[in-house]
Amino acid sequence: MVKPTERRVGYGVAIGYGITDLFGGGAFAVIGTWLLFFYTTYCGLSVFEAGSIFAIARVIDAILSPIMGYITDNFGQTWLGRKFGRRRFFLLLSSPLMLLYGALWVTDMGYWYYLGTYLTIELLSAMVLVPWETLSSEMTNRFSERTRLSGVRMMFSSLGSFLAVSVPGIIMQFTGKDNAITYTLTGVIFSLIYCVAVFITWLTTWEAKDIQPEADPALTSARQGGMISHFKYFFMDLVSSFRIKAFRQHLLIYIFSFTASDVFMAVFTYFIIYALKQDASLVSLLLSNMMFMSIPGTFLFMMLLGRFNVTPSSALRYSYASIIVVLFFLFVVYLQQWQVPTLLFGAIFLFLGIARAGLYYIPWNIYSFIPDIDEMVTCKRREGIFAGVMVLTRKSSVAIAIFIIGVVLQESGFVKGNGAQPESAIHAIVGLMVFVASAMLAVSFWLTFKFKLTQRSHKILIKEVARRKLGGSAARCDAETRTVIKDLTGYDYDAVWGAASEKNPVPVKAKPQLNLKE
Structure with missing residues (x-):
């Protein structure tokens, strides 16, 4: 019988694995781009109330995702884990629950409804993304095949992000530019897509469960102890993951660069509408161009890392420098109030999409090799705990960015609704999008010089x-x-x-x- 890591990973398998990132990339792209705007415009929430929903979710998720990683690392000891897989069981369970994503986008339901639905989606995403993240490391240990898995999944992530900004624009053509039903229909459509995607991944992937080293009976017994014992070992695993030098460096690069991207995405709609005095349809057009080019952009960075043997650190620096240039171009457009031709604006965002692909693809490609480094230290395969930390970090970067933006805009005099904004609020929007995002990218740029993988x-x-x-x-x-x-x-x-x-x-x-x- 062929062992799991000896099976070949072709593009068909890579597609089956990567399609779940329609949810991983798309769901939070929709949230990061539209949810704050939806809450404050159509749901009667203040900017502070909306921001607090994301902050509360982060407090809960600070434990939820790592715990999910610990559970999947040890779920193989249970009957369900042995029968359905310690990772893939959760994909099968979560597939029909994806339909709950549509419940986020219902209007006039009150603060507690929106808090409850958002927390539900956070729990569901942990159940899907944490075990799914481990599969690339479990399915193969070949550099080229892991790069293929990471590349294809990021193409689906880019496609999910592209759909996140383009689908509302398409729906707006039929429902109007200022209609809440646009976002409700968007949520329903995406919930159906995510349901099918997760099921396909469950159907086409496998685990390395039959090549794990034989467990020490004494240690197995300890791991099967009571709640206190499990909490103890969970905490030990969590803390020890941060002792791996490459993982610490990778997390810092990841946190600063992804948070910069999240700040840009969350504020960009406000920037176009209030700072440049354009309508929401231009937001959809520009972001659609950016997301679309992220797909070939990912393939380009795959070639740089693989065929041309460019180091991940060098490729990241190309990406960060290009994004910073575009941010300052937008700043000049605002200062001079240029009427940039739509064709030129679109071309610039096509370029931004290529640069952004490197920001997203390379850290997730690097992540798949972190468990190998950890194995050199611990002699154990702990993909789950690292996946838990990574998923927590990704979701935190979105929510922290939105919360900070909510507080800053609230203090700057931002008025909820569709009306004109005071100069102080516009200055805050521009400062967040250009200077805060650029500063975070500069930190990541500096950190890449220390990263040796x-x-x-x-x-x-x-x-x-x-x-x-x-x-x-x-x-x-x-x-x-x-x-x-x-x-x-x-x-x-x-x-x-x-x-x-x-x-x-x-x-x-x-x-x-x-x-x-x-």
């Missing part, structure tokens, strides 16, 4: 993990490999691979070599 360093890492699994000794490790391990893990070579244990998952000093069961 490349295609070559990953090959060295995988080769060393395989050698140690076959019983290779620490003494026979060459100097280059030792340097790579130190750069990626943050630990000297003699402090990894067996230096960690269940009671102490983070190596603090070198220990004698242990076998996999330790």
Whole structure:
């Protein structure tokens, strides 16, 4: 029988896996682009009330996503996990529940209804995205195939984002530009799409559940203890994930760059309507151009990382620099109040779409290799806990950005509704979109110089993990490999691979070599 990681991942499988990012990318693109505007314009909520919904959801999700990761890492010990898979079971369960996404977009229901529906979607997204994120690492350990999985999923993410901004524009042609039914119909359409997408992923993917190392009975017994025991091990796993140097660096790059993008997306509608004095149809046109070009843009960055062997850090710097240039172009347009021809405006956003593709694709491609680095430290596969942290971070970047924007706009004198805004509010909108977003991208740009994961360093890492699994000794490790391990893990070579244990998952000093069961 062919083992899961020995099965080949062609483009058909990659499509089946990646299609769920119509939800991962699209659902939160819709939320980031339209939900604050929808709440404050059609639902009777103040900017502060709307922002508080996102903030409350973040407090709950701060624990929810990592817990979901811990559950999926250990769900294989249950009857359901053995029968349906420790990851894919949750995809099967969540597919019909995707229909609840449409409940977000109902008008005149009151603050508590909107809080409850948003929290429900947060729970549902954790059930889908956390186990789904682990599958690329479980299905294959080949760099090229993981790059393919990551690339195809980001193309679907870009397609989901494209649909998020273009579908409302299409519906506006029939319902009018200032009609709440536009957003309600959008929610219903997307809920049906997400339901089908998650089911297809469940149908076409697999897990590496039959190649896990044999568990130590004592450790298995401990993991099957009561609630206190599970909470203890969850907390240990969560904390230890942040001790991996490459993961810390990756998270910082990811947080700053994605939050910059979220700030731009949340404020852009206000910028076009109030700062440039255009209507919402231009928002849909420009963002549609941007999202559309994200699809070929993702393929371009796939080629840069794969065929042309450009390092992830260098590719990210190309992306960030290009986005900053476009942001300051928009600032000049505002200052001079230029009447930019629609064709030129559209072309600039096509370019922005290519640059934005790198911002989104590269961090998620990098993420799929983080569990390999962690395995060098802990001798365990913990895709779930890393997926939980990543999903938490992604959703947090959207909600924190929207909450901050809500507070800033509230303090700047923003008036809810469709009327004209005071100069102080317009200045706040422009400052957030141009200067805050650019500053965050500049931080990520600087951090890329410290990040050492490349295609070559990953090959060295995988080769060393395989050698140690076959019983290779620490003494026979060459100097280059030792340097790579130190750069990626943050630990000297003699402090990894067996230096960690269940009671102490983070190596603090070198220990004698242990076998996999330790």
